[in-house]
Amino acid sequence: MTPDDIAGFFATRADLNLDDYIELDFTFECAGDPRAAAAHLASEQSTAQWRRVGVDEDFRPRFAAKVIDLRAEPQPIGFSVPVACAAPGEVFSCRATIAHPHGNFGPRIPNLLSAVCGEGVFFAPGIPLIRLEDIRFPLPYLAAFEGPQFGLAGLREQLKAFDRPIFFGVIKPNIGLPAAPFAELGYESWLGGLDIAKDDEMLADIPWCPLKERAAALGAARCRAEQETDTPKIYLANITDEVDRLADLHDLAVAAGANALLVNAMPVGLSGVRMLRRHAEVPLVAHFPFIAAFSRLAGYGIHSRVLTRLQRLAGFDVVIMPGFGPRMMTPEREVLDCVRACLEPMGPIKPCLPVPGGSDSAATLEGVYRRLGSADFGFVPGRGVFGHPMGPRGGAASIRQAWEAIAGGIPLDRHAATHPELQAALAAFAAPHTSPRAA
Amino acid sequence: MTPDDIAGFFATRADLNLDDYIELDFTFECAGDPRAAAAHLASEQSTAQWRRVGVDEDFRPRFAAKVIDLRAEPQPIGFSVPVACAAPGEVFSCRATIAHPHGNFGPRIPNLLSAVCGEGVFFAPGIPLIRLEDIRFPLPYLAAFEGPQFGLAGLREQLKAFDRPIFFGVIKPNIGLPAAPFAELGYESWLGGLDIAKDDEMLADIPWCPLKERAAALGAARCRAEQETDTPKIYLANITDEVDRLADLHDLAVAAGANALLVNAMPVGLSGVRMLRRHAEVPLVAHFPFIAAFSRLAGYGIHSRVLTRLQRLAGFDVVIMPGFGPRMMTPEREVLDCVRACLEPMGPIKPCLPVPGGSDSAATLEGVYRRLGSADFGFVPGRGVFGHPMGPRGGAASIRQAWEAIAGGIPLDRHAATHPELQAALAAFAAPHTSPRAA
Known part of the structure; x- marks a missing residue:
């Protein structure tokens, strides 16, 4: 991704209608630039190819997951668990919060799980070690579920x-x-x-x-x-x-x-x-x-x-x-x-x-x-x-x-x-x- | 468990009617005696309390999972990943094969998963790190499934x-x-x-x-x-x-x-x-x-x-x-x-x-x-x-x-x-x- 591509996957909460997003807290260890890794994490779980070849369009504003918080620290010992990783470079220990547009998949448990625990999360380039730490739902999303009866x-x-x-x-x-x-x-x-x-x-x-x-x-x-x-x-x-x-x-x-x-x-x-x-x-x-x-x-x-x-x-x-x-x-x-x-x-x-x-x-x-x-x-x-x-x-x-x-x-x-x-x-x-x- | 209790969870393939068992290959790291850990692994996934108080009975012959192979090597560096473990003692790296009687749960996927990836496997005393490496099914068990249609x-x-x-x-x-x-x-x-x-x-x-x-x-x-x-x-x-x-x-x-x-x-x-x-x-x-x-x-x-x-x-x-x-x-x-x-x-x-x-x-x-x-x-x-x-x-x-x-x-x-x-x-x-x- 180019610097511009990366920027397209960052936002602040103030930029977003938060009712449209679930929030995901991750910790991860990445090799190389943490900002690029976090952008890949957002991209791979949402719209990894955001335009057709030869068409001037951009699906990111509505459909991309966005990094709304990122903290990274160098981890000089390298990855904490031995693991294969495609990306070369210095290893960082990171915390990130991603806002993921739930309109991409709707109030369906299998599709929710696919989005937040799926290929996009566990195969983001540069991130071999990642943990989904927490999840928060906006009220309009929760309202589509029945929850406990008693x-x-x-x-x-x-x-x-x-x-x-x-x-x-x-x-x-x-x-x-x-x-x-x-x-x-x-x-x-x-x-x-x-x-x-x-x-x-x-x-x-x-x-x-x-x-x-x-x-x-x-x-x-x-x-x-x-x-x-x-x-x-x-x-x-x-x-x-x-x-x-x-x-x-x-x-x-x-x-x-x-x-x-x-x-x-x-x-x-x-x-x-x-x-x-x-x-x-x-x-x-x-x-x-x-x-x-x-x-x-x-x-x-x-x-x-x-x-x-x-x-x-x-x-x-x-x-x-x-x-x-x-x-x-x-x-x-x-x-x-x-x-x-x-x-x-x-x-x-x-x-x-x-x-x-x-x-x-x-x-x-x-x-x-x-x-x-x-x-x-x-x-x-x-x-x-x-x-x-x-x-x-x-x-x-x-x-x-x-x-x-x-x-x-x-x-x-x-x-x-x-x-x-x-x-x-x-x-x-x-x-x-x-x-x-x-x- | 006493030495006798432990022995009740070991068997050889020749002792068993193999049509009645699925076989599970595990690798694990344990603290303390590997034989006791493997017996716990078999016990916890099947019949952890094999008799009523005050009744002379033993459910193990029919219902217990049995350790049919165990290899252990000391691992002087301790656990390979930091993890809490109840048991004290030397750490061993182990491979075990467990024969689990499928009559305990039948040809049902949720009950199979509960048996082989459940509390008994992941909370066996002394074994904080474990991986289910492979699974083998006998023909009578497979025969109860439809499998691919095409x-x-x-x-x-x-x-x-x-x-x-x-x-x-x-x-x-x-x-x-x-x-x-x-x-x-x-x-x-x-x-x-x-x-x-x-x-x-x-x-x-x-x-x-x-x-x-x-x-x-x-x-x-x-x-x-x-x-x-x-x-x-x-x-x-x-x-x-x-x-x-x-x-x-x-x-x-x-x-x-x-x-x-x-x-x-x-x-x-x-x-x-x-x-x-x-x-x-x-x-x-x-x-x-x-x-x-x-x-x-x-x-x-x-x-x-x-x-x-x-x-x-x-x-x-x-x-x-x-x-x-x-x-x-x-x-x-x-x-x-x-x-x-x-x-x-x-x-x-x-x-x-x-x-x-x-x-x-x-x-x-x-x-x-x-x-x-x-x-x-x-x-x-x-x-x-x-x-x-x-x-x-x-x-x-x-x-x-x-x-x-x-x-x-x-x-x-x-x-x-x-x-x-x-x-x-x-x-x-x-x-x-x-x-x-x-x-």
């Missing part, structure tokens, strides 16, 4: 659970049990105090535990538990499957007694989720397989909060995400970014419930609560409830006892002295992230 | 083009032109010798160039071009959109004259593609947005050949992929791996046409052909045809002239002396990968 407030209303975390549990063993004993575990966990007993994200509609049988068994167990505890409960059935089965599995599971549904967001595809959202009669819950494959590394890929925002946009009422603690290998700041992406204002799109999870138990609840500084979260132990030495009823009770202590300002150890389930949980489960650590 | 052979038959590459071109400017002049460019490129004129992967069903108008204009132009050249041609329309619109857009585009359809595989979701495959009357062509976000780095993510295999399994007849040359930042060996994944035997699943692309022109055709050692590929210039100094008809002619020279054993330069379109192409386009380079 959202955080709707889920709290369904459970009549206000001013405290929502207590989930992943029924374990996750794989291998037939429906009847599987339902018995769920029943025990509800009696112990769980709000939501859920299928593991790996448990599908499978011959050795068909969804129809499982939902019927769990649905009946849920009704018994609701009567015995006089409290609303949720059976969260995993309907992750081929997209053309989602509506049927929704109907089947809901008719049998499931009153919320789990979908593995990226494996199914966010567009499939949006389709299901239009059909759904119950809250939809996202699980996170595949996301770490492109979000873990600091210098390459897509920050997980971008996916959190997109899951909310696609219509999930709840987003389960990697949580705190070394087991989940996610920086504390990133977990907080994702939690915030669920809760913060997003135009007409309702807030959804964040569920930062991973190796949780009664021993980790306080740490999660202190880090978040709010009770607007879901807590989702697996073995912390279903591997509890006193079984799932005791495991669930230990979680509720931990919350009683936290809410009452009672030290956990002291509360445990009079609550054997809590005591057993604290003894059984290591507490790798009981106290907050620095981000 | 495949390589069907596409060749449709075009009556045998024993040579298939010549595609991406109509440019890709974004901004209304239907009529856009169709004119396609018409010119067909007359010049393209087999397939295609929409850019970023061009959607958009108000300033609606798919219906575009397909009608291109469909009519295609018929004229077929009559004038007495040769079958293809207009490849991009119907990438929300999954619940795919069938309607298929019908609309095909009725208007599109005779192959482009879908951005990962943005739409492979399951959405499989659904479309069951409905499709024309070949389906995959484009590659999003894949680089998790496949570029050598030490983390998912090797792109895994996605190539899954795209073929989902039913694509053609897979466009990052090709040779520094611009595409993909190691030559990886391109060859992906090409092979399209063509090699895969039980009942037909071969599909590989299209390794990126900044191609008449100057790069010979290099691509020599590297592949076969004419079973598609060649997909964009600006190399539509940015040719003599326009798209000249650009397309330059590609065919380059092939004439290659097929006839004539040096390109000598052929160019009597073929002005070829000469102009060689002069206009840099040839960054004319001659093969080492992988």
